[in-house]
Amino acid sequence: MELTRLIRQFQPETARRIQPRPYINHSVEFKGLFTAEERARVLDDVGLNVFYFPSEMITGCDLLSDSGTTTMTNDQWAALHQGDEAYGSNRGYFRLREVIRETFGEEYFSDAPGLAPNAFLFHQGRACEDALFSALGRLGSGLVIPSNGHFDTTQANIEGNRIAAVNLFSPELQNPASDGRFKGNMDTKRLRALLETSGGRVPVVYLTITNNTGGGQPVSLANVREVSEIAHGYGLPLMLDACRFAENAWFIKQYESGQQNRAIIDIVREVFSHADGFTISFKKDGIVNMGGGLFFRQGGLFLKQYPHLADEITNHQITKEGHPTYGGLSGRDIMALAVGLGIAVKDAYLAWRIQQIERFGRFMQEQGLPILTPTGGHAVYLDMNRFFAGTRIRPEDFGGISITALLLAGYGHRGCELGHFAFGSYDPATGKEAFPEVNFVRLAVPRLRYEDADLASVAESLRLLYDERDRIPGVEVTFGKELALRHFKARFRFKESAVGCS
Numbered sequence: 274m275e276l277t278r279l280i281r282q283f284q285p286e287t288a289r290r291i292q293p294r295p296y297i298n299h300s301v302e303f304k305g306l307f308t309a310e311e312r313a314r315v316l317d318d319v320g321l322n323v324f325y326f327p328s329e330m331i332t333g334c335d336l337l338s339d340s341g342t343t344t345m346t347n348d349q350w351a352a353l354h355q356g357d358e359a360y361g362s363n364r365g366y367f368r369l370r371e372v373i374r375e376t377f378g379e380e381y382f383s384d385a386p387g388l389a390p391n392a393f394l395f396h397q398g399r400a401c402e403d404a405l406f407s408a409l410g411r412l413g414s415g416l417v418i419p420s421n422g423h424f425d426t427t428q429a430n431i432e433g434n435r436i437a438a439v440n441l442f443s444p445e446l447q448n449p450a451s452d453g454r455f456k457g458n459m460d461t462k463r464l465r466a467l468l469e470t471s472g473g474r475v476p477v478v479y480l481t482i483t484n485n486t487g488g489g490q491p492v493s494l495a496n497v498r499e500v501s502e503i504a505h506g507y508g509l510p511l512m513l514d515a516c517r518f519a520e521n522a523w524f525i526k527q528y529e530s531g532q533q534n535r536a537i538i539d540i541v542r543e544v545f546s547h548a549d550g551f552t553i554s555f556k557k558d559g560i561v562n563m564g565g566g567l568f569f570r571q572g573g574l575f576l577k578q579y580p581h582l583a584d585e586i587t588n589h590q591i592t593k594e595g596h597p598t599y600g601g602l603s604g605r606d607i608m609a610l611a612v613g614l615g616i617a618v619k620d621a622y623l624a625w626r627i628q629q630i631e632r633f634g635r636f637m638q639e640q641g642l643p644i645l646t647p648t649g650g651h652a653v654y655l656d657m658n659r660f661f662a663g664t665r666i667r668p669e670d671f672g673g674i675s676i677t678a679l680l681l682a683g684y685g686h687r688g689c690e691l692g693h694f695a696f697g698s699y700d701p702a703t704g705k706e707a708f709p710e711v712n713f714v715r716l717a718v719p720r721l722r723y724e725d726a727d728l729a730s731v732a733e734s735l736r737l738l739y740d741e742r743d744r745i746p747g748v749e750v751t752f753g754k755e756l757a758l759r760h761f762k763a764r765f766r767f768k769e770s771a772v773g774c775s
């Protein structure tokens with residue numbers, strides 16, 4: 274019997290449950306060995322703020338962020354060597370131009386003389402936000418920008434330009450019982466209501482794909498279409514915060530009816546055809562360690578409504594970053610990015626990436642931990658409200674900060690509090706804290722970096738903490754509770770007695 278016929282009987286492509294990774298380790302780095310006491314001493318010294326903890330002492334998984342923490346492929350390392358560091362029109366610029374056109378659509382990168390400039394390279398996402406929102410801020414006062422969930426730097430850049438940032442989270446996000454696949458959607462009822470009353474004050478509508486602040490949850494194609502129709506109905510441009518555009522497209526292909534037989538790239542193209550522009554940090558689905566961009570669709574509503582802003586943004590880019598043909602990037606960064614964008618939309622890569630997050634979520638559930646389900650594309654979100662339910666931890670004890678400190682000191686894994694502290698605020702006039710709707714510790718998984726065993730270890734470590742939740746003390750803020758973006762800067766110490774032990 275021919276092997277090709279024989280092998281068909283085994284159905285090897287579909288029968289097995291455990292798939293191998295679609296890549297191999299190209300080189301590895303050994304970690305240092307440190308004890309829990311050594312880590313605890315250093316973390317105490319930096320006031321329990323995990324951002325200030327030396328990464329070289331992390332003996333477990335560094336899940337602080339998936340941003341810029343990607344392991345690059347050997348093709349990307351090779352491309353770095355071909356970086357052309359010319360001041361104007363370097364080799365990578367032309368490669369990247371082609372890749373941007375192929376990925377997002379021709380009309381997002383048209384640098385022909387006579388057309389408004391519409392493609393701006395920056396060193397990372399927040400620099401794009403600064404350029405866009407400082408330009409929009411000059412349009413007038415009392416402006417409002419709605420989103421399905423502004424990221425923290427996006428919100429800060431909006432508010433820094435005296436524009437109000439409004440989050441219209443999907444009601445499903447708050448409902449642990451819902452198994453909706455697109456909890457990152459914008460609440461379009463609330464969008465309509467907002468535009469009905471304040472449409473004249475809204476310069477653009479924003480959609481973040483996937484919705485990082487909203488539990489890393491994806492946004493459906495139907496929601497993109499509907500938000501686009503609503504915004505356009507009011508003459509308003511739709512902008513995407515597109516950091517995780519490929520992961521979002523994977524969810525659409527997987528879970529949205531009628532999308533299963535489409536190529537990822539077709540879905541990406543359709544999503545972007547409904548938008549008028551986008552900001553992007555390439556440190557996520559660009560599969561690189563640095564890079565960002567701001568793009569407007571030629572013929573789209575943004576450039577129609579605000580034709581003068583293209584030149585203002587070019588001036589901003591030249592004065593703050595660099596010539597439009599390199600922006601804030603070195604030639605080698607641009608070369609690595611041109612390769613990375615091609616990897617990001619490949620089915621084998623994306624399936625592995627998202628399924629690894631799903632497995633991580635399952636490891637957490639098997640340990641009995643309360644997580645946001647279904648899992649999103651880049652992180653598992655541990656729900657602090659449910660984690661501490663029934664204990665004496667109150668919102669003002671910032672239990673999420675306690676967890677990130679104990680996880681790092683005790684078990685060598687680093688996560689990030691994104692909840693009562695990060696998104697809350699302190700009003701010195703009243704001495705009161707305001708708490709946000711969402712209260713998570715986020716465990717963000719860097720791309721192509723960790724194996725399942727690493728993530729299983731994180732889940733087990735958190736379960737050990739969960740078992741002790743009645744004995745975990747809250748923290749007090751020793752510095753910075755009144756500051757903007759306070760989670761990056763504040764310092765803490767554990768309260769003396771363990772909450773729950775009277």
Ligand SMILES: Cc1ncc(COP(=O)(O)O)c(C=O)c1O
Pocket residue numbers: 340397398399400424426427481485514516554555556564565
């Ligand atoms: C949704 C979203 N928007 C914007 C940014 C900002 O990008 P950057 O970190 O490159 O400045 C991030 C970064 O994590 C993000 O997740």
